[in-house]
Amino acid sequence: xxxxxxxxxxxxxxxxxxxFLGLGLVVCVGLATxxxxxxxxxxxxxxxxxMTRHAEGTFDVKTTPxxxxxxxxxxxxxxxxxxxxxxxxxxxxxxGEMLGAGNPSKGTAGYVAIEHxxxxxxxxxxxxxxxxxxxxxxxxxxxxxTAVPGSGTGELAGISGTMTIANTAGKHSxxxxxxxxxxxx
Numbered sequence: 586x587x588x589x590x591x592x593x594x595x596x597x598x599x600x601x602x603x604x605f606l607g608l609g610l611v612v613c614v615g616l617a618t619x620x621x622x623x624x625x626x627x628x629x630x631x632x633x634x635x636m637t638r639h640a641e642g643t644f645d646v647k648t649t650p651x652x653x654x655x656x657x658x659x660x661x662x663x664x665x666x667x668x669x670x671x672x673x674x675x676x677x678x679x680x681g682e683m684l685g686a687g688n689p690s691k692g693t694a695g696y697v698a699i700e701h702x703x704x705x706x707x708x709x710x711x712x713x714x715x716x717x718x719x720x721x722x723x724x725x726x727x728x729x730x731t732a733v734p735g736s737g738t739g740e741l742a743g744i745s746g747t748m749t750i751a752n753t754a755g756k757h758s759x760x761x762x763x764x765x766x767x768x769x770x
Contacts, residue, residue: 640761642673662686667700677704692724711739
């Protein structure tokens with residue numbers, strides 16, 4: 586055996602198992618793509634498109650300061666418990682936690698929060714989590730409130746959507762544009 590054949594043989598022996606796993610994934614994805622391309626159009630398209638629904642109402646909120654934990658001790662980050670009661674198309678309660686920093690009195694601050702709602706939405710019972718990300722800069726607000734993917738339970742399983750929150754003269758209101766999967770037949 587010449588040295589070139591020996592080098593080739595040695596290189597094959599040192600091929601990582603990850604190479605074969607990666608190759609297998611490429612083949613599987615290719616087969617799945619080919620199968621989808623061959624599937625009749627009725628299997629690729631939903632018969633009934635999911636429609637976005639609109640809900641609105643008000644809420645009452647109680648925030649309670651929480652003590653610092655290992656992650657926030659020695660920092661200017663504040664922790665707060667959230668306890669909300671929702672009224673309107675969304676009826677029920679939520680509990681959660683908020684972290685905030687900045688100087689709201691000077692018009693600059695930011696917060697993140699997660700809350701877990703339990704109740705009904707347009708008559709559908711269940712629960713889901715909501716994630717908040719908000720900033721205030723020179724008195725201008727930027728807020729994103731989103732249903733956490735995969736958090737829905739009961740008749741709210743599969744929920745997705747975004748919520749807007751307004752605070753006018755101390756009165757909180759909300760709107761929620763959401764989708765729910767069609768129930769299985």
